[in-house]
Amino acid sequence: MDRVRDLASKKAAVIFTKSSCCMCHSIKALFYELGASPAIHELDQDSNGKQMEWALRSLGCTPTVPAVFIGGNFVGSAPEVISRQVDGSLKQLLIDAGAIWF
Template sequence: MMQELSLECFSNDVVRLDLTPPSQTSPTSLSIDEEESSEAKIRRLISEHPVIIFSRSSCCMSHVMKRLLTTIGVVPTVIELDDHEVSSLPMALEEEFSGGVLPSPAIFIGRECVGGIESLVALHLSGHLVPKLVQVGALWV
């Protein structure tokens, strides 16, 4: 069973999901297959979004990541995971992240796991973040 969710972005970095079925599918709709496993959802979301952050709902570091990226001009997709979904993250991403324990929040740019907040900031300070974002089509300069 497929359910369409409408995603609205506001200027103050707030994203609202509208669970009522839209009259037509808009380009910002998210399709969720209720039969899909957490691991499959995570893999699909990574492949569909050039910049995506996976976080626990209680994590404040995802806000820091999002703020850095929006300052540069990129609006990342942020997925807040439930505890049982967070436990699926390492299994789903074994091949993508070889650094041992997957950080929370974890950011993916162009289907590649960058790591956590420290890795993102290091990438930015080294001058490699903007070219990487341009390369994956998340930023136009």
């Protein structure tokens, strides 16, 4: 859990993913389209990936990837991020965290 929290707080936008996950790819593409450069942590390519996946699960992230943190705070997985994009609040969250500038 400490490693997840530490990584999540090191950059304004952080996404925990798996390289084979199509929703992870979509969420990363959305962030790039909005002008953000999130820190990406591929759990399936990290030696501590399984432990981080369990930590994400204990935070309530179901499914465990993609897990999105903005400003060090857990935002959610793909459904929550997409909902925020649809209602217009995702961009403001990224601006407030300093992940994008306008």
